[in-house]
Amino acid sequence: VEAPAHWAGTDPVRVLDPDGSPVGDPDVGLGREELHALLRWMIVARRLDRECVALQRQGELTVYPGFEGQEASQVGSAFALGPEDFVFPTFRELAAALVRGVDPVRYLWYHRGTWHGGPYDPRATRFGPICIPVATQVIHAVGYAMGVAKDGSDAVALGYVGDGAASEGDFHEGANLAAVFGAPAIIFVQNNGWAISVPTRLQTAGEIWKRAEGYGMPGVRVDGNDVLAVYRVTREAADRARRGAGPTLIEALTYRIGAHSTADDASRYRDDAEVEGARAFDPIARYRTWLLAAGHADDSVVAGFEDEAETFALGVREGLVAQGPPPAEWMFDWVYAVPPASLEQQRREALG
Amino acid sequence: MTEWTMVGALRRALADAMRVDDRVLVFGEDVGALGGVFRVTDGLQEEFGAERVFDTPIGEAGIAGAAVGLAFAGWKSVVEMQFDAFSYPSLEQVIDHVAKMRTRTRGRIDMPITIRIPSFGGIKGKEHHGESPETYYVHTAGLKVVSPSTPLDAYRLLRAAIADPDPVVVLEPKARYWPKEAGELTADGPGIGEARVLREGNACTVIGYGAMVVRCLEAAETVAASDGIEVRVVDLRSLSPLDLDLLEACVRETGRVVVVHEAPLTLGMGAEIAARVMELAFDHLEAPVARVTGWDVPYPPASLEQHYLPSVERIADAIRRTVAY
Numbered sequence: 001v002e003a004p005a006h007w008a009g010t011d012p013v014r015v016l017d018p019d020g021s022p023v024g025d026p027d028v029g030l031g032r033e034e035l036h037a038l039l040r041w042m043i044v045a046r047r048l049d050r051e052c053v054a055l056q057r058q059g060e061l062t063v064y065p066g067f068e069g070q071e072a073s074q075v076g077s078a079f080a081l082g083p084e085d086f087v088f089p090t091f092r093e094l095a096a097a098l099v100r101g102v103d104p105v106r107y108l109w110y111h112r113g114t115w116h117g118g119p120y121d122p123r124a125t126r127f128g129p130i131c132i133p134v135a136t137q138v139i140h141a142v143g144y145a146m147g148v149a150k151d152g153s154d155a156v157a158l159g160y161v162g163d164g165a166a167s168e169g170d171f172h173e174g175a176n177l178a179a180v181f182g183a184p185a186i187i188f189v190q191n192n193g194w195a196i197s198v199p200t201r202l203q204t205a206g207e208i209w210k211r212a213e214g215y216g217m218p219g220v221r222v223d224g225n226d227v228l229a230v231y232r233v234t235r236e237a238a239d240r241a242r243r244g245a246g247p248t249l250i251e252a253l254t255y256r257i258g259a260h261s262t263a264d265d266a267s268r269y270r271d272d273a274e275v276e277g278a279r280a281f282d283p284i285a286r287y288r289t290w291l292l293a294a295g296h297a298d299d300s301v302v303a304g305f306e307d308e309a310e311t312f313a314l315g316v317r318e319g320l321v322a323q324g325p326p327p328a329e330w331m332f333d334w335v336y337a338v339p340p341a342s343l344e345q346q347r348r349e350a351l352g
Numbered sequence: 353m354t355e356w357t358m359v360g361a362l363r364r365a366l367a368d369a370m371r372v373d374d375r376v377l378v379f380g381e382d383v384g385a386l387g388g389v390f391r392v393t394d395g396l397q398e399e400f401g402a403e404r405v406f407d408t409p410i411g412e413a414g415i416a417g418a419a420v421g422l423a424f425a426g427w428k429s430v431v432e433m434q435f436d437a438f439s440y441p442s443l444e445q446v447i448d449h450v451a452k453m454r455t456r457t458r459g460r461i462d463m464p465i466t467i468r469i470p471s472f473g474g475i476k477g478k479e480h481h482g483e484s485p486e487t488y489y490v491h492t493a494g495l496k497v498v499s500p501s502t503p504l505d506a507y508r509l510l511r512a513a514i515a516d517p518d519p520v521v522v523l524e525p526k527a528r529y530w531p532k533e534a535g536e537l538t539a540d541g542p543g544i545g546e547a548r549v550l551r552e553g554n555a556c557t558v559i560g561y562g563a564m565v566v567r568c569l570e571a572a573e574t575v576a577a578s579d580g581i582e583v584r585v586v587d588l589r590s591l592s593p594l595d596l597d598l599l600e601a602c603v604r605e606t607g608r609v610v611v612v613h614e615a616p617l618t619l620g621m622g623a624e625i626a627a628r629v630m631e632l633a634f635d636h637l638e639a640p641v642a643r644v645t646g647w648d649v650p651y652p653p654a655s656l657e658q659h660y661l662p663s664v665e666r667i668a669d670a671i672r673r674t675v676a677y
Binding site: 086088115116117118119121122123128129133136138139140141142143144145146147148150151157169170172173174176177180330333334335336337340341342343 | 403408409411413414416417418419420421422423424425426427441444445448449452453454455456457458459460461462493494496516517518545593594596597
């Protein structure tokens, strides 16, 4: 089976081949429990993603942007970070959010239309607000990294971004700032082949990771459907940043199995055959195959995770549907630290 | 008594703020060794070091976005946008994140960011160097917007802006950067959200801000000399939030209002002030609110800018018409 078209060009870093066999030494420094955790998070995340699509169809969520196929990119990278590190996500990083310990019900308040940005506590989970204006969050990650470096902390910041967002000016400004200031930042591009309806080849004529050289920082192209490879390159980038050696640009080659969002109709621009082909590169199947073959897990472990995912997804559903609309005063509550009298007047008028 | 230019007073405000709060950073284009194209940051890098005062690559979205990230890390950024029109590339960051982050995080993340923008015209600048961007910022919930008219007040407003937990856009009138004012710099006095009366009079209230305030005062003297009309002159200072109490009191006491700004007429501050005074004190209005503003055209070249900017004569005529109504 042919790899997705946007994977062409430079071979990505791989630990496991798409069939699950190791390319070289598959030891990325993780113990058995952590190896299990990677599989567990990917299975749980996929099950929750599918639940979210169902919740949207049932009117419990507004538009929902799924991430099926990108589990390894998100789980592997988020798992490589420490508790003091900070993530600045896009709108498609629910799997990364789970790994960071974000309460999924609070996260999904966003897609339920309950509240904007980060309905969870971004400081507690060190996971920034969901960010729709693509690439703007890259600069936040870099600014945060500059800030913690000034404090002498060894924390790093990771900004997720997509292949489409890499066309934005803010992507460039963020990458340039990071390199110029040697900020402890990781710019992590999930190249899933599609920016809504536009394929990567119409976004960029080159390979995104290669831009790193022009900025003056290391660039890495990794198989984003190989969770061990993603973990390894992200961990290396984080270690480098912690040592004061500056930022890294990572391009993870992955594939968006679903539509851009539940409001999108991918059949208008994409052949089903392409999606079916991409399923042969499924990140969960690849990793599970290796775990079982290498004797790190058996079928009962996998089945256990699948049961857990089921319970987890249903628990999230239950918590979410119990959430009614927030009080209308929330519109006014946090606009200013101290609201001006004229806004207080509007609050009284709105709330009666 | 010391004499201050606005540039000197602003520089002193930055230095004093950095001395009392070691979380304050100053950055932007050419603010380091050069001290800013207007020298407002002159000497700051020398005094506070390149970790706290630094040049950035040219990229205003990067500057504003970095301030957002730095706020997450507990830093208070004072950024310089080199000129009014150069602030436009940062609008997405300012509107989507700087202004909204408190709301987007349900009050968990403050954005104590000060955005200094040398603004307005009157200095024979090139194109893109004489614009009045205030409506873009005033129209954005979550921002505060101020514009000083004198050196001492520039000090006070910039100190207030830096101390504010919310983002404040400071529109500095380039045309008033160099005239001097004698007095002691103090952060005490009217804060953000407060206008101030600079001249008393009961025939009419003339409201201006930034570089227009001095023209309003001149026009007031003109009509006093020529027609014996005594008008009140208000320096608005705070464009958002507006000092509605003072505006209402002025209408009640003078019955007539003239608003003056360099920005184009349509949806300028004059439109908002006219609507507000009508809502607050319609029964006390003796005449329609007059607006003396820039025209609805792109800011013109240097040789024509005095045809664009509200002149003392235009303001005086508007006062006479409004008082005679």
